[in-house]
Amino acid sequence: MKKGGYTQSRADHTLFIRKRNGKLTTLIVYVDDMVITGDDKEEIKRLKEVLAAEFEIKDLGQLRYFLGIEVARSKEGIYICQRKYILDLLQETDMLGCRPADTPIEPNHGVQESVGEDYLDKERYQKLVGKLIFLSLTRPNIAYAVHVVSQFMHNPKIPHMKAVERILRYLKSCLGKGILFRKNDRIEVEGYTDADWAGSVGDRKSTSGYCTFVGGNLVTWRSKK
Structure with a gap:
């Protein structure tokens, strides 16, 4: 990418950017998946040809699904969410039939590090919180609650697991929520x-x-x- 005139982002080393004639082309890669976008159609076409000559690649067309993130386009703009990811998570935890919650965490929750009995399956707790951290990439409404439960990864207790289950019950109540990016002047x-x-x-x-x-x-x- 660097040989092709692209600059590697300092904020994210998987992001490469090229500016040409006032237009922008970007590529972001994760292992063997990549997204190419920008307003320089000629450069995007050239980049695909260069990559195809170097690697065995498949062009899947317009972006619809990437690393568990669903992408939809309309006249309003671009909408991203993780509905399928949430459904898979609820199924994995046997919570598809759970009672939905109105909020991701109780008001004035008072969740503390040293209160309650130990939760014995530490690995399961860490795995669930890790998945919730990834989910918060498109769900800012759970950012605070996930931050709270992530503080107890080293020594989870039963109240902490209850807080994790509360987040899952909240997610069931709003499966398709996400973020809309509108084109503004x-x-x-x-x-x-x-x-x-x-x-x-x-x-x-x-x-x-x-x-x-x-x-x-x-x-x-x-x-x-």
């Missing part, structure tokens, strides 16, 4: 942040959160203790 960058100020009962530390919009579209978000 404006490109302003907006950021919002807040903190709960010593909200942790155990150590009196704060949890802060932020989200960033570019042109009215949500692009980054995070919750951090």
